[in-house]
Amino acid sequence: MALTKNQKEAIISELRDGVKTAPSAVFVNFHGLGVSDTNAMRRELREQGAVYTVAKKTLLRRALAESGISGDMPDLPGEVAIAYGQDPVGPAGAIAHFAKKHAKNLVIVGGIFEGAFADRAKMEMIAAIPGVQVLRSMFVNVINSPIQGLVVSLSEIAKKREA
Numbered sequence: 327m328a329l330t331k332n333q334k335e336a337i338i339s340e341l342r343d344g345v346k347t348a349p350s351a352v353f354v355n356f357h358g359l360g361v362s363d364t365n366a367m368r369r370e371l372r373e374q375g376a377v378y379t380v381a382k383k384t385l386l387r388r389a390l391a392e393s394g395i396s397g398d399m400p401d402l403p404g405e406v407a408i409a410y411g412q413d414p415v416g417p418a419g420a421i422a423h424f425a426k427k428h429a430k431n432l433v434i435v436g437g438i439f440e441g442a443f444a445d446r447a448k449m450e451m452i453a454a455i456p457g458v459q460v461l462r463s464m465f466v467n468v469i470n471s472p473i474q475g476l477v478v479s480l481s482e483i484a485k486k487r488e489a
Contacts, residue, residue, distance in 0.1 A: 365424030400436030
């Protein structure tokens with residue numbers, strides 16, 4: 327059944343607004359991916375606060391053209407979906423995680439990062455960056471390490487003086 331003009335405008339508006347407010351988005355070719363796998367991926371993306379939308383490429387291109395993104399849009403071969411969220415690396419990381427399990431059926435084909443189109447290689451590099459929570463915990467560990475070393479050293483000195 328064909329979409330009405332109002333339905334198409336609603337899809338374009340949703341995609342345009344979502345991409346404008348998101349710091350990054352990833353384009354995914356999902357040809358041959360099963361329904362259960364797709365639902366599992368959607369669930370994980372939803373838990374991270376990301377949105378996964380399948381739309382016709384013509385509607386997606388129109389929404390992206392209206393959102394004012396700079397650069398050249400990558401080719402979108404086959405069946406394409408878009409994932410975006412408020413975490414700059416979250417959607418790309420989740421998609422890359424599923425792409426490892428389903429290499430034949432799920433491929434990152436490009437994306438948007440910091441208001442500009444990005445090719446596949448750049449989006450895969452972004453996907454390799456740990457999430458915000460992991461980076462924060464790594465930062466706290468780096469800050470805590472010298473303090474912890476000082477406490478251990480002082481403890482050892484105190485033990486030697488007591489002996």
